[in-house]
Amino acid sequence: MSRGSLLVTDLSVQRSGRVLLHPTSLQISRGERLGLVGASGSGKSTLGHALVDTLRAQGRRVAHVPQSPDEALDPLRSMAFQWREAERALGLAPDYARQQQLCTALRIAVDQLGQRPWGWSRGMQQRFVIALALLGTPELLVLDEPTSALDPVIAARTMKLLDSVLAHGQTAILLITHDLGLAARRVDRLLVMHDGHIVEDAATAALLAHPRTPAASALTRHRSWLTLPC
Template structure:
């Protein structure tokens, strides 16, 4: 394999636009989204609710809600164009080569089917020639991998007999059962308490190390990103506003929104100090500002009238950083 081939991303999203189709003009949900993930890499996708994180993931999986359509752009997974792929091709990718972990395991697991049977079925869908005993063995192996004790007894139980953390382990086992190359984890720990959150995140990190699977981690928690992600994609109002390494983002972020998110985190170095909240609210999709979508909330000293009138595009700064800010080369103190 050549150097160029090894440098090719496993997943490459370019200029992705998606919107709700209307008679006059589509209502944009995603605007020119750019994102890449290499093999074995964990990329964090962060932003407030409504920023387009989950819609980007659903676009990759071909699972957009009925009224939403991709209107432009490309999604290439290991050389295959997923935007133009047939329904049959997408079924062979979804669940087989790309696994999905949703926020709430109870939306993934069928409450009236035993947990073991559900994981077996996920395997046999993509391995129709596999026997029932072979599928059961594979399901047990995956549950053992994710740390479920007393596996064979647990496989005979129903989801309501498992705790929230254990159900999420079952969902991770289901995502891994077909040996995928990429896992999309959409807020996988939001519904869990802090201790179980840490266990699940450590599990994902271990799975990545041991199996070499790439992970797209969608989260609103910058602390999680700082600890686990190699790179970060920051989204706001349906577009990527910054894309860089995790180290670079926290050391020297180049977009005011990224800096505002970082400043809004609780800090042990500032005990008792109030959080630095971001003023205002994200814009409604049908009321986006003419210029930078973050401009009404931006408190950067570099802000100018240009920010209100001229749309920002993701572009390289002088040191090779990707940012959608007119003043991406201006270094500011947080």
């Protein structure tokens, strides 16, 4: 195993006797950009959660950004308070310079950190959640449908900012999405899930060109709405 890579073996999840995730092993290299795609109910989020829990139990630094910022933010606390809380949870001392730097990179208005989430646009809330996730320079950032609660202009801007923040290559990402079009442009390797199994694991270009399973071909066939004329 290469240095700095993350490894889980035979991960599985059952709930009330039903297998949601069949035994799955996965290796993620340092800084790798990985996409996890599949239809609703195929087990993507289940794998994401199980992966986060297992890797944290191994002592690895893993951060998780849920689909909607509502799931991650406390409506009663100021953003500044939630920032300090996140630092404390990671055992970090308050660091004003780091806050400035992350907020600037993700276009978060530092002068509004005293407000509660409901004063903020959803796009900025989601960027704030991403900023918190990046605080401890995680080895893996799990992004679970990070843009589906955002409208497209904001979503595109958020993904672009995220790309620039992750350009240092220390943090691997796992982008979970039902939308192959979204994943195709920003990950190097794709995992396709179907009925609780990873049915394909391939380089993005190879998978797009030659999907081997019905689940993957359905996704590639429906990758985008329209191919633009050159």
